[in-house]
Amino acid sequence: MSVSVRAPKQVHAQVRAAIVNRRPIAALYRGRRRLLCPHLLGCNKHRRLQVLCYQYGGDSESGLKPAGASDNWRCLAVENLSQVELLDGPWQTAEIILGLKPVSKKSNSMWMTSLNRFNLRHHSTRKVQNSSLGGT
Numbered sequence: 001m002s003v004s005v006r007a008p009k010q011v012h013a014q015v016r017a018a019i020v021n022r023r024p025i026a027a028l029y030r031g032r033r034r035l036l037c038p039h040l041l042g043c044n045k046h047r048r049l050q051v052l053c054y055q056y057g058g059d060s061e062s063g064l065k066p067a068g069a070s071d072n073w074r075c076l077a078v079e080n081l082s083q084v085e086l087l088d089g090p091w092q093t094a095e096i097i098l099g100l101k102p103v104s105k106k107s108n109s110m111w112m113t114s115l116n117r118f119n120l121r122h123h124s125t126r127k128v129q130n131s132s133l134g135g136t
Helices: 010-019 123-130
Strands: 026-029 033-041 049-058 073-075 080-088 095-097 101-104 107-112 116-117
Touching: 010 026, 010 033, 010 080, 080 116
Parallel strands: none
Antiparallel strands: 026 033, 026 080, 033 049, 049 073, 095 116, 101 107
16 A cells, blocks of 8 residues: 655655655655665754665666665655655665765765764664654
8 A cells, every 4th residue: 555645744754654664665856756765864964854765766866776785875855755655565775884975976965974884774763763753
């Protein structure tokens, strides 16, 4: 069962629900249809809501690597998401390496500064729900 959403508050709610319930989404991002598994919500230094997603299908300006590749991580501005649909399907993720580089080539506003390596498969959704997502 899928539900299509367009309004900004509803988009935020759907992305949040996808994170908490580990459900993939389909969405338009800057006119491109993407299949995503959102992992974390947060704000950049300009206080704009961003979502860290693993993109496992659909269209991408930079192209997609094979399934499971760490190059398929995307940091997307929630305000640019539309037509969000919660999907039934497997949760997808990959190892991520954080370093001193912008998460997105087009956006220098969000930097990852840790040099640690970790795997988001083991990240606690309870911690995300309680600390990163705030209210509905």
